[in-house]
Amino acid sequence: MRIALIADIHNNLPALEAVLRAIKAHSPDLVISLGDQVNLGPCPKETLSLLRAQNVTCLHGNHERYILSAMAGDPGYQGANFAAVRFQAQQLRPEEITFAKTLELEGAVFCHALPDDDRFPVFDSEKAIPLLEQRTFDRPTRIFCGHGHNPTHIAMHNLTIDSIGSVGCMDDGVPGTAPYAILTLERGYAFLRPYAVSYDASVIPGLFLKSGLAQACPIMSHIISLQMMNNFDFLLSFVGRAEAIRKARGEALITESIWQETDAAFPWPDGVGTNDFWKKHA
DSSP: OEEEEEOOOTTOHHHHHHHHHHHHTTOOSEEEEOSOOSSSSSOHHHHHHHHHHTTOEEBOOHHHHHHHHHHTTOGGGOSGGGHHHHHHHHHOOGGGSOOBSOEEETTEEEOSSBTTBTTOOTTOHHHHHHHHHTSOOSSOEEEEEOSSSSOEEEEETTEEEEEOOOSSOOSBOOTTEEEEEEEEEETTEEEEEEEEEEOOGGGHHHHHHHHTHHHHSHHHHHHHHHHHHHTBOOHHHHHHHHHHHHHHHTOSSOOHHHHHHHHHHOOOTTSOOHHHHHHHHO
16 A cells, blocks of 8 residues: 655645645555644645545644634633634634544554644654653554654654654755655555655745735744745744743733734844734735
8 A cells, every 4th residue: 555644734735735746646545644734824724625625634633633622712722822723713614624533554553643642742852752661562553643843753662653744844944845755555564755845935925915814913924934934943932932921921821912022022034023024025
């Protein structure tokens, strides 16, 4: 069986379109998206529509869980840093983003991070290895997952984990490229080959504007536009700075004023703040 694997699309429609075009040349028997189809990027409905049209098997990720929680009114999603999650929760229906958590085929397990933990840190060896050493795998276990935005391989004891990398926004990758992998499962062996395809990431700010997300959540849209165009994680450091301000103020949530203060002081990689960034792309 030949399986095309993609992961962490995060509503990056042009990257997904390029990857699906490339995958067709491999004539896979099945295409699996390993979670986090949605959130962060500008095109949730278009992304999900394309995945359905191409008969892609989608699995549950932590970002589907975030949006479903916001739909249910979870008070933990009231902060300014979750405004984009709330925006997308208004654009989607629960049944559109409710997927199976795992899939098993020919002895291989497919999931977002681990079958019982959609946020397991597969991308961080210092965290992942000690946690995995506390678990017992009585038989050889082979997991293919997403969540780690750069491709990662873990091998220990009876366990192998291969994280495919993010179609939508790698944490530290080559700008304008999107990864995918082709997996062959046959007679008890697995052969995994990574690929990457190029696409035009310069269109992403325009998609944020067209979707209304840039107008509703300009700061988060600015962060994610840069993240997708550069294939580099700016979100973690931005939220970390906002969290430091929140704690110093003794606030329960990241307020809009904290969010804007972080924006004003953030070392934007192109030297352009949020307001000027959107004026430039309007």
